[in-house]
Amino acid sequence: xxxxxxxxxxxxxxxxxxxxxxxxxxxxxxxxxxxxxxxxxxxxxxxxxxxxxxxxxxxxxxxxxxxxxxxxxxxxxxxxxxxxxxxxxxxxxxxxxxxxxxxxxxxxxxxxxxxxxxxxxxxxxxxxxxxxxxxxxxxxxxxxxxxxxxxxxxxxxxxxxxxxxxxxxxxxxxxxxxxxxxx
Numbered sequence: 171x172x173x174x175x176x177x178x179x180x181x182x183x184x185x186x187x188x189x190x191x192x193x194x195x196x197x198x199x200x201x202x203x204x205x206x207x208x209x210x211x212x213x214x215x216x217x218x219x220x221x222x223x224x225x226x227x228x229x230x231x232x233x234x235x236x237x238x239x240x241x242x243x244x245x246x247x248x249x250x251x252x253x254x255x256x257x258x259x260x261x262x263x264x265x266x267x268x269x270x271x272x273x274x275x276x277x278x279x280x281x282x283x284x285x286x287x288x289x290x291x292x293x294x295x296x297x298x299x300x301x302x303x304x305x306x307x308x309x310x311x312x313x314x315x316x317x318x319x320x321x322x323x324x325x326x327x328x329x330x331x332x333x334x335x336x337x338x339x340x341x342x343x344x345x346x347x348x349x350x351x352x353x
Contacts, residue, residue, distance in 0.1 A: 180279025
């Protein structure tokens with residue numbers, strides 16, 4: 171049996187975690203690996219180890235340890251749920267899984283910025299993932315200004331796009347389930 175990795179791509183509040191949870195309910199033997207959970211864990215138990223500025227290398231190390239364990243010690247399919255907005259980093263992730271024999275699937279959440287702004291404004295999500303007094307408004311503003319690149323055909327074995335259309339998520343999940351049946 172070939173395993174699959176589903177890598178989500180999208181800005182904050184685009185629906186990545188909601189999608190991952192829905193997929194996990196249908197895709198047998200799947201595990202969600204979500205960096206927001208790792209940030210929350212570090213903030214709750216290891217605040218003194220967090221970097222004061224710059225990239226949160228501790229969070230990345232925790233994520234990589236969990237990914238390595240899931241890849242090498244289990245037979246689980248993996249749903250990697252974080253933003254993956256930068257092409258170079260995304261390609262490194264995809265190459266890692268490809269080299270481990272996974273079928274790679276990218277799901278790009280292409281949600282209009284004005285919709286994201288409304289979602290962020292109305293959000294009730296916990297802010298315990300932040301290192302500082304950041305808000306989801308700050309995260310979205312930073313993401314809107316940063317150099318990001320939408321996934322392109324050929325980056326992964328399969329590429330799906332989710333827009334604001336409410337039928338996109340069930341349709342993409344159905345397609346992923348079909349891919350799983352063919353492996």
